[in-house]
Amino acid sequence: MEKFILKYFTLIRTLIAILVGIIISIVLIYLISEMPAYSVKQFLLGPFLSKGRFANVIENASPMIFCGVAIAIAFQAKQFNVGAEGALFLSAAVGTAFAVSTHMPTVLHIIMVLIVAGATGAIWGFIPGILKAKWGASELVASLMMNYIAYFGGLYLINSFFRDKDAGFLVSIRLPETAWLPQFIPGTRLHLGILLAVIFAFLGYYYLYHTNSGYEIRTTGNNQKFARFAGINVVKVVILAQVLSGMIAGIGGMTEIMGIHRRFNWQMTPGYGWDGVIVAIIGRNHPILIIFAALFLSYLRVGGQILNLMADVPSELVLVIQSIIIILITAEAFLSTWKNKITIKEAERVEVGNESFAK
Amino acid sequence: MENILEVKDITMVYPTGVIANKEVSMDIKQNTIHAIVGENGAGKSTLMNVIFGKIHPQEGEVFYKGQKVNFKNPNYAIKAGIGMVHQHLMLAQDLTVAENMILGIEPKKGKIFLDTANALKITREVSKKYGLDVPVDKKIKDLPIGVRQRVEILKALFRNAELLILDEPTAVLTPQETEILFETLLKLKEKGKTILFISHKLSEVKSLADNVTVMRDTKVITTQSAAKLSEEQIAHLMVGRDINSARIPDPKDTGNIKLSVRDLSYIDKENIQILQNINFDIKKGEILGIAGVEGNGQSELISILTGLLMPTSGTVTVDNNSIIGLSPRQIRELRISHIPEDRMENGVADAASLEENFIADRYYKPGFSNKGKLNWKYIKDYSKDLIKRFNILTQSSKTAVGALSGGNIQKAVVARELSSEPELIIAAQPTRGVDIGSEELIHDLLKDARDEGKAIFLISADLDEILKLSTRIIVIYDGQITNHFKDVSNISGIDLGPYMLGVKKEEGASGKIYS
Numbered sequence: 001m002e003k004f005i006l007k008y009f010t011l012i013r014t015l016i017a018i019l020v021g022i023i024i025s026i027v028l029i030y031l032i033s034e035m036p037a038y039s040v041k042q043f044l045l046g047p048f049l050s051k052g053r054f055a056n057v058i059e060n061a062s063p064m065i066f067c068g069v070a071i072a073i074a075f076q077a078k079q080f081n082v083g084a085e086g087a088l089f090l091s092a093a094v095g096t097a098f099a100v101s102t103h104m105p106t107v108l109h110i111i112m113v114l115i116v117a118g119a120t121g122a123i124w125g126f127i128p129g130i131l132k133a134k135w136g137a138s139e140l141v142a143s144l145m146m147n148y149i150a151y152f153g154g155l156y157l158i159n160s161f162f163r164d165k166d167a168g169f170l171v172s173i174r175l176p177e178t179a180w181l182p183q184f185i186p187g188t189r190l191h192l193g194i195l196l197a198v199i200f201a202f203l204g205y206y207y208l209y210h211t212n213s214g215y216e217i218r219t220t221g222n223n224q225k226f227a228r229f230a231g232i233n234v235v236k237v238v239i240l241a242q243v244l245s246g247m248i249a250g251i252g253g254m255t256e257i258m259g260i261h262r263r264f265n266w267q268m269t270p271g272y273g274w275d276g277v278i279v280a281i282i283g284r285n286h287p288i289l290i291i292f293a294a295l296f297l298s299y300l301r302v303g304g305q306i307l308n309l310m311a312d313v314p315s316e317l318v319l320v321i322q323s324i325i326i327i328l329i330t331a332e333a334f335l336s337t338w339k340n341k342i343t344i345k346e347a348e349r350v351e352v353g354n355e356s357f358a359k
Numbered sequence: 360m361e362n363i364l365e366v367k368d369i370t371m372v373y374p375t376g377v378i379a380n381k382e383v384s385m386d387i388k389q390n391t392i393h394a395i396v397g398e399n400g401a402g403k404s405t406l407m408n409v410i411f412g413k414i415h416p417q418e419g420e421v422f423y424k425g426q427k428v429n430f431k432n433p434n435y436a437i438k439a440g441i442g443m444v445h446q447h448l449m450l451a452q453d454l455t456v457a458e459n460m461i462l463g464i465e466p467k468k469g470k471i472f473l474d475t476a477n478a479l480k481i482t483r484e485v486s487k488k489y490g491l492d493v494p495v496d497k498k499i500k501d502l503p504i505g506v507r508q509r510v511e512i513l514k515a516l517f518r519n520a521e522l523l524i525l526d527e528p529t530a531v532l533t534p535q536e537t538e539i540l541f542e543t544l545l546k547l548k549e550k551g552k553t554i555l556f557i558s559h560k561l562s563e564v565k566s567l568a569d570n571v572t573v574m575r576d577t578k579v580i581t582t583q584s585a586a587k588l589s590e591e592q593i594a595h596l597m598v599g600r601d602i603n604s605a606r607i608p609d610p611k612d613t614g615n616i617k618l619s620v621r622d623l624s625y626i627d628k629e630n631i632q633i634l635q636n637i638n639f640d641i642k643k644g645e646i647l648g649i650a651g652v653e654g655n656g657q658s659e660l661i662s663i664l665t666g667l668l669m670p671t672s673g674t675v676t677v678d679n680n681s682i683i684g685l686s687p688r689q690i691r692e693l694r695i696s697h698i699p700e701d702r703m704e705n706g707v708a709d710a711a712s713l714e715e716n717f718i719a720d721r722y723y724k725p726g727f728s729n730k731g732k733l734n735w736k737y738i739k740d741y742s743k744d745l746i747k748r749f750n751i752l753t754q755s756s757k758t759a760v761g762a763l764s765g766g767n768i769q770k771a772v773v774a775r776e777l778s779s780e781p782e783l784i785i786a787a788q789p790t791r792g793v794d795i796g797s798e799e800l801i802h803d804l805l806k807d808a809r810d811e812g813k814a815i816f817l818i819s820a821d822l823d824e825i826l827k828l829s830t831r832i833i834v835i836y837d838g839q840i841t842n843h844f845k846d847v848s849n850i851s852g853i854d855l856g857p858y859m860l861g862v863k864k865e866e867g868a869s870g871k872i873y874s
Contacts, residue, residue, distance in 0.1 A: 212723050212731045219719060222708035229667065229697070229705040230719035231688030340374040 005342055010284060013335050017328035018296070021321040028320065029313055039311040046306035047299050053306065055188035057298045059260065063088070064294035065197040066252020067276025069204040070245040072285040074125075074139075076208060077241035078221040081128055083143030084249035085273025086150030087121040089266065091250030092257050093154035094120040096172050096264040097162050099179040109178040113258065114251055121250020122243045124150065129242035133235045139242065151269050158264050172264035181259035193255030200248060204287035217241050249273060281326055297322070362425075363389040363522055363553045364410065369419035371405055377764065379405035380416065381577040387522070387570075392544060392554045394564040394585065397574035397597055398794040403557045406574070407524050411443050412436040423522075442515025443524040448507050452500040456493050456510050457482040460517055485517045490546055503860070504652065505536030509543065516547075523547065525556040529563060533652060533859050534822070534852040541567055560823075561590040573597055598795050606827050606848065607806050613830070614643030616874065617783050617814035618664075623673030625659050625838075633659045634838045637673070640874035641783070646805065646815040648829030648847075650855050653820050656838035658700060661787050661818060665697045666690040677783060691720055693783075696776040700787035700818065702765075706772040709761030713753060714742040716760050717775050749774035750800060766793035773801055777808065784808060787818040802828060822852040833873055834858040841865060843873045 005012060022044075029043065030036040047053050067084040074081040095117030104112060128142035162172045181192040208214040220227040220237040228234050252272070257264055279297055283290035304318035364387040371380040380402045387393050395403050408414045410421060412430025421428055423439055430436040433443070450459050457478045466477040482495045491509050499507055508528060515523055525544075529537045544554055544567065558564055564571055565585060572582040573596040580596050588596075623637040634656045641647045651657055662668035664675060666687040675682050677693055685693075699705035707716050718727050718738055726737055742756040751770045753763055760768055773789060786805060790798040805828060809815055819825050825832060832844040834855055841858040842865040844850055857863040865871075 210733055210735070212728050212733060215715070215718075215722055215733060219708055219711065219715065222711050223704075225705050226708050226719065228687060229665075229699060231686070231691045232719070233686070233688070336374075 006339070009339055014282065014284075014329055016335065017325050020328060021325040024324055025317055025321045028317060029307075033311060033313050035311065039307060039313050042310045043303045043307045043313070043317075046310070047302040052188060053302060055185065055190050057295065057302045058194060059189050059191070060301060061291075061294040061298035062194040062197040062259075063252050063256050063270070063272040064275045064279050064297060065201055065291055066255070067249050067272050068279035068283060068290035068294055069201050069276075069287045070248040070252065071273075071276045071280040072283070072287060072290060073204060073208065073217065073248070074241050074245040075280055075285045076221045077217045077237060078224070079129070079132070079238060079241050079245075080140040081125065081143045081242045081245055082140065082273070082277055083124060083128060083146055083150075083242075083246060084276045085269055085271070086143070086147035087124040087246040087249040088253030088273050089147075089269050090124055090150035090154045091117040091120040092253035092266070093157050093264055095250075095254040096175065096257055097157055099175045099258075100162055100173045103176065104178060106178040106180075109176070110181065110258065113179050114254055117254035118247045118251045121246035121248070121253075123246070124250065125242040125244070125246020126239060129239035132242075133238050143242075147269070147273070155267070162264070164263065170267050174263045175258065179258055180262055181255060183259070189260050191255075191259030193259035196255055197252065198291060200251070201287040201291050204248070208287065213240070249276070278322065278326060281329060361389045362386045363423070364555075365422040366406070366410065367420045367422070369406065369409055369416045369421070371402075371409060371414065371416040378577055380409070380419075383419070383574075383577075383579050385572050385579055385582055387553060387555055389553055390548065390551055391569040392548055392556070392567055394568035394571045395555065395557050395574060396561065396564055396571060396593060398796075401574040401597075401794075402577045403574055404526060407443070407526055407555075407557065410436070411441060411524065437515075437518050437520070440519055440521040441524065442512075442518060442520025442522070444508065444511045444515060444526065444528060446526045446528070446530055448504075448511050450499045450507060450511060450514075453498060455496050455498055456502075457495045459499060459510060460485070460495075460514055462514075464518075481517075482513075485513055489513065489516055489550065491543055503536070505532050505539060508532070508540065512543065512547075516552075520552070522553045522555065525554065527557050529558065529560060530820070534856045535860065537563070561593050564593065565590055575599060607802070609830055609848070610644050610809060613645045614812055616640045617643050617677065618816065619674075619676045619679075619874075620664075621674045621676075621872070623660075623663065623675065624671050625656075625663065625668070626671045627659075632838060634663075634670070637835075637838075637840060638872045639833055639840070639843075640872070641814045641816055642874070643782075643814050644809060644812045645830040646809050646817050646828050648817045648819070648825040648832045649835055650819075650822060650825050650832055651835035651859050655835050657787070657818050657835060660835075661697070661700065661785055664785055664816070665695070688720075691779070694779070694781050695783045695785065696720075696779050696781035698773055698776045698784070698786045698789050700791070702769055702772050702791075707760045707768060709768075710759055712757045713746065713751070713760055713763075713771060714738050714756050716771060717742050717745055720775065720779060745771075745774045745778055748778075750797070766797050769793045770797055770801070773804070777804055781808075781813060783814045783816070785816045785818075788820060789817070790819075790821070790824060822855060825855075826850070826852065831873075836861040836864075839864075840868050840871075840873070842868055843871070 026040055029039045033039040047057050067088060070084045071082070095113050098116040099109070099113045102109070124146065127146065128139040131137040131142050132139045158172045159170055164171050164173045183189055183191045208218060216232050216237045220232060220234050224234055275297060279290050279293040283293035300318050300321060304315035307313045307317065308315035366383060366385050369380050369383040372378050383402065383406055395406070397403050409416050412433050412435055423441070428439065430439070451462065460482045461478045466474040466481065468474040479495050486493050486495065491513055493506060493510050493513060494502070499510065512523065528540060532540060547554060568585040570582060571585045571588065571593065573580045573593060575597060618641040620637055620639050623634055624632070625634040626632050637660065639647065649657060659668060663670045666682070666685050666689070670683065677695065682690055682693065703709060721727055722733065726734065728734055739756055746753060746756060749770050751774065752767050760771060763771070769791065770793065776784070789805065790801050793801065805815060817825065817828055826847060829847050832847055832855070833840050834842045836859060841861060841863070
């Protein structure tokens, strides 16, 4: 039993953190709601009660997965590049501009648009990367500031040159149908981009854990001095991690436009880049775990919306749960006494075992 | 004689699950010098930290002057009259000796301002009282390590320490400085103090201690009068078997020059001259040892040789080809391996597994990977083989390196660096913090490598190690070579000491080429 707990400690800790977050939210619902039992039921079970809602959970998870994997690759190299939001926004804008200005057969068009979006994101990741590698500029600050540039730059591009003047609000011209990602279940907006998100998560996992380049990224993140000592070109690695991060976020942003909106309709940044940070933390920077983390966060969000609509509890409650879970997961000391006790018990047991064996 | 300190049945388990002390009991008699000896990892430092209130054991009791004590933290221990001198001295580098002395108990002028004159006066008085000479108005960073240590001892005495604990005090000292320290300790004993010191140098124990406690594998083996035990007997008790500390025989013949360093100088960012006109050669089949107190340019020299640092001027050639400007990987490709002096900083990624650490310099080579894809099965088998050959104690090859003991981490580093089929091995502190058994293993491996015709550059703060392994020795002080010993068989630490301290310097030594 102790051995089992030690082996899966981080996972168990994450689950307990989630549980604590949910318990606290239930307590909060009971404090503010006139009909607490109904509210709790809507919140926790609501997302599963109709096909549409459940599809919502999945389609919302898709950009979170993209951004989570993007952030995880940068984080694994210990580069705190939080530019996924900017890369996603700008890439979607540039990709849209490309899509509406070109004519190609459908599959080729989709691929080309995704390449353009990915390249835009890659360039966007390259800038903080090279600033860090050459001049030691903090990638955290650089990527944060660049999010603003991406936001206003993207809006300028769409609103000035590709605005749909017939629409009653600020949106781009509709994408040609050749650049649409097909939706495949009637009555829902589930689209091919979701499948792409899962594929990218698996590719990200394979890349990080089974390729030389991924090994270089993880080793550099573990101990940069050691990586340099062993002969790894850490400057290259630091830049590469951020380029890949930007690229994946960029593709993620574009699939949202191609799969759901079919035109660039963001006037605010959608926030998926920040959700990416959250799911990367919950999923401990592991691409496969990030799929589950994104589904979970998406489930909470949809639950919150239902709560807002059907009951008398504001959806901001979700933010409270989210914050509690993240604080508990990142707090090193959370449950550490418990872990210490088990470790010591286990060590003594092994010791006794060894001694009796020696006799 | 009364016991000033008694520890009874101490059991200490660290949160990592490592058992450091197991039912340890020991009595320290008042007004004696008491030595604790044992291999690294035997639990000596842990026991000292328990006594000093730094960590708290799961079981057991400590009695000080007959009373049961349970110090919440070191401040309580200091108040009770226990002083501790750490191996890595705990002094404020930018403050003067006097300012360090009065730290925390400052004399004040008008209750607000520091009374500097008074601080100097107090320090002089304490210094005189115990006959320990220190330059009261000099900054700590400008003093040699031996004097710094004296300041730390005085600091403890100034806080009325009755029992003084010294954690491996001689590990950082030259032989001359060690002698001065011993005189100091004997003086303090005359003044009625009790001294408890940790060591693993047995000659020191014999010449200084009244009583000796031997620890092995987290337990106390025995406590006896030092006069009754011979050095060999103590060594035997420490490791549980006989050990061989004799100098290895010189190589039968040496080959061509492998590494050649000419007029190498390095000036750092703050414009301080770290290395000046370094010249030497290393031949195939020999071990060149570099003796010197740490911080005299050795680290920078190693960094230059391994491509981690660019020299200001001078040349370094391997097989007559310059390696200046090559990347660490290009240098490694020339079959040069490097055991780094600080294993946690440069030697391993501690959160990564043993497997991942083993392949750090070779993951891209055939076998380990194919077309950019890692072959984990091959890596696993390869790692298991290294673990077996280098006797690394671990649960599996997937265990995180950080979860291993210091000695096993060092063995993992040595395993990686010696298994890359090197022609030139730069070995910095290759046995720092490893137990005697592992030390012997690593020494044997280095000797075997030498006998296979490999060139070895040995950098070590441990003079015994330098003297045991080196074919030739150069001595470095303040970034310059101060002497060269071609024949090592007849010299001892005493001969090297003056050159390590810069007191003596061979005529024109810095410009000479040593080969």
